[in-house]
Amino acid sequence: xxxxxxxxxxxxxxxxxxxxxxxxxxxxxxxxxxxxxxxxxxxxxxxxxxxxxxxxxxxxxxxxxxxxxxxxxxxxxxxxxxxxxxxxxxxxxxxxxxxxxxxxxxxxxxxxxxxxxxxxxxxxxxxxxxxxxxxxxxxxxxxxxxxxxxxxxxxxxxxxxxxxxxxxxxxxxxxxxxxxxxxxxxxxxxxxxxxxxxxxxxxxxxxxxxxxxxxxxxxxxxxxxxxx
Numbered sequence: 001x002x003x004x005x006x007x008x009x010x011x012x013x014x015x016x017x018x019x020x021x022x023x024x025x026x027x028x029x030x031x032x033x034x035x036x037x038x039x040x041x042x043x044x045x046x047x048x049x050x051x052x053x054x055x056x057x058x059x060x061x062x063x064x065x066x067x068x069x070x071x072x073x074x075x076x077x078x079x080x081x082x083x084x085x086x087x088x089x090x091x092x093x094x095x096x097x098x099x100x101x102x103x104x105x106x107x108x109x110x111x112x113x114x115x116x117x118x119x120x121x122x123x124x125x126x127x128x129x130x131x132x133x134x135x136x137x138x139x140x141x142x143x144x145x146x147x148x149x150x151x152x153x154x155x156x157x158x159x160x161x162x163x164x165x166x167x168x169x170x171x172x173x174x175x176x177x178x179x180x181x182x183x184x185x186x187x188x189x190x191x192x193x194x195x196x197x198x199x200x201x202x203x204x205x206x207x208x209x210x211x212x213x214x215x216x217x218x219x220x221x222x223x224x225x226x227x228x
Contacts, residue, residue, distance in 0.1 A: 006049070035059030052097075080103055138159075145159065158200060
C-alpha cells in the first residue's frame with residue numbers, strides 16, 4: 001500500500017507543487033487549504049505523514065499540530081515555516097512536530113525529509129516498566145517522568161529521547177544512533193532538531209535547580225551521566 005501524505009497549506013502554488021512531486025514519487029496525496037479543513041480531513045483518515053504550513057488563516061499550523069497530538073494522532077508532522085527563528089522552531093517541536101523545513105526550501109531536501117520521517121520506527125517504547133537514574137524516574141507504562149518527586153511534563157518525542165538515555169546510562173550515544181532510534185533516519189548534520197530537543201529536555205529536567213544529567217561529549221554525542 002502506498003504511503004498516504006496529507007499536505008495542509010494555504011499557498012495554492014506550493015500545494016500544487018507538492019501534490020505533483022509527491023505523487024510522482026509514488027505517494028498517495030491529499031490536500032487541505034487551511035488548518036480547519038486539514039483537521040476535518042485527518043479526522044476521517046489518518047495520514048502516514050502530515051506536511052503542515054505554520055502561517056495560515058483561520059487556524060495556524062501550531063494549533064493544528066497541538067490538536068492533532070491532543071487527539072492522539074501519532075503521524076509524523078513536518079512543519080513548513082517562513083521564519084528561521086529558534087523560538088518558532090522550538091514552539092513547533094514542543095507542540096509535537098517531528099521536523100521542520102524553512103521556506104523557501106529545495107524540493108530535494110523536502111523529499112529527503114519525507115523519506116526519513118516515513119522510515120521512522122512506529123514504537124519507541126516497547127520495553128515497559130520503570131527506569132531510575134539518581135533522582136530521575138521514568139515510568140514507561142504510565143508515561144510519567146519525576147525528578148525529586150517533581151512531575152515533569154514531556155512531549156511524546158522528549159519522552160522517547162529520555163527513555164533512550166535511561167536505557168543506556170553512562171553510555172555515550174552518538175548523534176547517528178539517536179537520530180536512527182528516535183527519528184528513524186541517519187543524522188545528516190543539516191538539521192539541528194536533535195540539539196533543539198536536547199536543549200528543551202535539559203530545561204525541563206533542570207527547572208527545579210537540579211544538576212545537569214544529559215552531558216554533551218564533543219565530537220561523540222550525548223551521555224546520561226550525573227558527574228562531569
